[in-house]
Amino acid sequence: MALIVQKFGGTSVADAQKIKRAAQRVAQAYKEGNQVVVVVSAMGRTTDELFDLAHQITERPPAREMDMLASTGEQISIALMAMAIHALGYEAISFTGGQVGIITDSRHTKARILKIDTKRILQELDSGRIVVVAGYQGVDAYNNITTLGRGGSDATAVALAAKLKADMCDIFTDVNGIYTADPRIVPEASKLEKISYDELLELASLGAQVMQARSIEFAKKYNVPLRVRPSYNESLGTLVCQEAKEMEDIVVSGAAVTKDEAKLTIRGVPDRPGVAARLFGEIARHNINVDIIIQNIGSHGMTDVTFTVPKDDLPEAVDVAKRMKEELKAQEVSADSHIAKLSVVGIGMRSHCGVAEKMFSALAQEGINIQMISTSEIKISCVIDEAQAERALKAVHKAFELHKVGERTGVRG
Amino acid sequence: MALIVQKFGGTSVADAQKIKRAAQRVAQAYKEGNQVVVVVSAMGRTTDELFDLAHQITERPPAREMDMLASTGEQISIALMAMAIHALGYEAISFTGGQVGIITDSRHTKARILKIDTKRILQELDSGRIVVVAGYQGVDAYNNITTLGRGGSDATAVALAAKLKADMCDIFTDVNGIYTADPRIVPEASKLEKISYDELLELASLGAQVMQARSIEFAKKYNVPLRVRPSYNESLGTLVCQEAKEMEDIVVSGAAVTKDEAKLTIRGVPDRPGVAARLFGEIARHNINVDIIIQNIGSHGMTDVTFTVPKDDLPEAVDVAKRMKEELKAQEVSADSHIAKLSVVGIGMRSHCGVAEKMFSALAQEGINIQMISTSEIKISCVIDEAQAERALKAVHKAFELHKVGERTGVRG
Numbered sequence: 001m002a003l004i005v006q007k008f009g010g011t012s013v014a015d016a017q018k019i020k021r022a023a024q025r026v027a028q029a030y031k032e033g034n035q036v037v038v039v040v041s042a043m044g045r046t047t048d049e050l051f052d053l054a055h056q057i058t059e060r061p062p063a064r065e066m067d068m069l070a071s072t073g074e075q076i077s078i079a080l081m082a083m084a085i086h087a088l089g090y091e092a093i094s095f096t097g098g099q100v101g102i103i104t105d106s107r108h109t110k111a112r113i114l115k116i117d118t119k120r121i122l123q124e125l126d127s128g129r130i131v132v133v134a135g136y137q138g139v140d141a142y143n144n145i146t147t148l149g150r151g152g153s154d155a156t157a158v159a160l161a162a163k164l165k166a167d168m169c170d171i172f173t174d175v176n177g178i179y180t181a182d183p184r185i186v187p188e189a190s191k192l193e194k195i196s197y198d199e200l201l202e203l204a205s206l207g208a209q210v211m212q213a214r215s216i217e218f219a220k221k222y223n224v225p226l227r228v229r230p231s232y233n234e235s236l237g238t239l240v241c242q243e244a245k246e247m248e249d250i251v252v253s254g255a256a257v258t259k260d261e262a263k264l265t266i267r268g269v270p271d272r273p274g275v276a277a278r279l280f281g282e283i284a285r286h287n288i289n290v291d292i293i294i295q296n297i298g299s300h301g302m303t304d305v306t307f308t309v310p311k312d313d314l315p316e317a318v319d320v321a322k323r324m325k326e327e328l329k330a331q332e333v334s335a336d337s338h339i340a341k342l343s344v345v346g347i348g349m350r351s352h353c354g355v356a357e358k359m360f361s362a363l364a365q366e367g368i369n370i371q372m373i374s375t376s377e378i379k380i381s382c383v384i385d386e387a388q389a390e391r392a393l394k395a396v397h398k399a400f401e402l403h404k405v406g407e408r409t410g411v412r413g
Numbered sequence: 414m415a416l417i418v419q420k421f422g423g424t425s426v427a428d429a430q431k432i433k434r435a436a437q438r439v440a441q442a443y444k445e446g447n448q449v450v451v452v453v454s455a456m457g458r459t460t461d462e463l464f465d466l467a468h469q470i471t472e473r474p475p476a477r478e479m480d481m482l483a484s485t486g487e488q489i490s491i492a493l494m495a496m497a498i499h500a501l502g503y504e505a506i507s508f509t510g511g512q513v514g515i516i517t518d519s520r521h522t523k524a525r526i527l528k529i530d531t532k533r534i535l536q537e538l539d540s541g542r543i544v545v546v547a548g549y550q551g552v553d554a555y556n557n558i559t560t561l562g563r564g565g566s567d568a569t570a571v572a573l574a575a576k577l578k579a580d581m582c583d584i585f586t587d588v589n590g591i592y593t594a595d596p597r598i599v600p601e602a603s604k605l606e607k608i609s610y611d612e613l614l615e616l617a618s619l620g621a622q623v624m625q626a627r628s629i630e631f632a633k634k635y636n637v638p639l640r641v642r643p644s645y646n647e648s649l650g651t652l653v654c655q656e657a658k659e660m661e662d663i664v665v666s667g668a669a670v671t672k673d674e675a676k677l678t679i680r681g682v683p684d685r686p687g688v689a690a691r692l693f694g695e696i697a698r699h700n701i702n703v704d705i706i707i708q709n710i711g712s713h714g715m716t717d718v719t720f721t722v723p724k725d726d727l728p729e730a731v732d733v734a735k736r737m738k739e740e741l742k743a744q745e746v747s748a749d750s751h752i753a754k755l756s757v758v759g760i761g762m763r764s765h766c767g768v769a770e771k772m773f774s775a776l777a778q779e780g781i782n783i784q785m786i787s788t789s790e791i792k793i794s795c796v797i798d799e800a801q802a803e804r805a806l807k808a809v810h811k812a813f814e815l816h817k818v819g820e821r822t823g824v825r826g
Contacts, residue, residue, distance in 0.1 A: 016470050019470060053493060054493065056429035057429050057432060057433065057496045058499065060500075061496040062495070064506070065493075065495045065496045065499070065507060068488065068509075069488075069492035069496075071488075072488045072492075075481060075482075075485045076463070076482060076485050078481065079478045079479070079481035082475070082478045082481070083467060083470045083475065083482075084471065086475050087471035087473075093477070096558075143512055145509075145512075
């Protein structure tokens, strides 16, 4: 008998009809002889509606009370899901995060799971029940309700799967699986049958928006097999797992483009030790995440430093950079928020050469200028003009023949 | 420093604007130097909407899951109320029933409070915070969420007030206080400044619909002073308290009419010992509450038995009566659901004569036939034709000059 965790996102439980359909999938897994733990998000736009209500009351609601409010969204879903399973003739019991022993730290609205006491869940599973757990929430050591922030329901599902040593964690969502590129931009993108945690991590942080990085990291750490599946058909979606030998045959698994960064350049920085440490130390003190950093080889004792930051943090980063310009006696600060970051990802890169060259050629043929380059073991990223983002993604997708990746593995969306 | 419990019903927190207004009343009480515990119901129609959702899923939702669902309504209210108080510059902290140690039995959707652990509330009050508690809910011994059924938020407020030995329990509602009769039927009804628990109990169970009987009983038992007040103006409403000497001067404090009962007659019942016990024992076994019972003096060894039951239970009561007719060899069963019960209430009745006569005369003058009569120490009830209910209430209200009761005490709605 296998133990399966099934997570249904907000769009998969958006109304009574969809909840009933999701309940049928749960019942199906149970009928097939599995123990089933279901994790549910809030219905569709419920969380947004609750936030709207809060902002009708006050501009700055206390975080603790926001969590008290927001957590009701998932509580509604679990009750309805348990009812729907019950209506199909199976015993189901719902639990809030607190009831099921999901203990977090006290950082309201973005808490982290510290531990899970699975006693009650195991007890209910052993008595033949399907257990329905509210995603996105827990309680702190003082029994205050906390929420886990963006992607919190995935975090709940993966953490429960890890703790329960589940055989599979199904993440039901409104996409068919993980694609070689965003199908809204690249219609010929193909669905991957399998992808490694590391590749998905790079894609997630690159804006593929399938799952939040923290849940994938957690799944990787505890080796929880994930399946990103559509809730609206029987497709098995994409399996996310440890790297396997055959995966290396695929040099590049996917490409993604993100527009949420901005570029900052400080020209004429004195080229001496400690300057970079001083500059980026100051940026870090303002809690601004720097992604790519480029420093050219200097001449005449001067150099230029260019780096990217989240678009939202640009005004603050510019302030810091201007102060640093004075302090370091640099020449000029300039900023550009009209950039995009294009990346290709694949564990096969490690054992294959020429990936960077192929990417750069594809962009050159399209007349797209590369402003910055950054690479990791399994990823190459280029910063380009924002206006060329979609065209660049299509060109790269075509150059690596990514439309064949899904075909080759015999599964297509 | 006094401790005040303030309860706001659903209409008093129906939207963001009303929640803000309620928060101002809370802040006012706090500013005046009181410790304040606020109990809140779900916003306006929230509970109905949640029930609608449940019934879109299944006709027969399990009671445990209904409680899981319904309890979110109050949880939303407490979070918003705490935010609203916070926005006024005061520290507030919200708690679900479970968090604040309201332990109930496990009878889902109609649980009873078993005990309250006030440690956390007292701790927060002592640190200067306003404590906001979700009405209508608790947890059972296994930490399952339970709800208290109709009037549950009043029950929470009164139970907390009793346990905390509060100096006052304010029940904020959408009426100006307690009236000598329903002002929608009798426009000249006047508001009472004071009423005893016992009188309100009779009025509540008679359909005055201000508060549920269980909360009044509880307040009486623990001598919790209640104030039924409007949330929309500064009126002090009506004080509900122990009987005081001067209350006896008012012979009749109020009149009420209810249409939720039906009448059942079994004719030609053998007039011998044990027959009534057999009949009403059988009715009780079907969990049907019998209110008034009339048995005429028999003749020729036969008698007629008439009794009233809740309208909803009439079909089942008729079934039972027909089976009993066969068993007891009685002659005929007839039912009438078009009846109303008119009652006058007042502790002054105990020391004044002629109340029944005045009531009967008033009805006679209006040509209204009395079908059944029932009396208690402080109440006289008459069953009449449903169509004459409003006219009868007006006549009785006038006969006892109830429009002067409020005037006499110097307070008028």
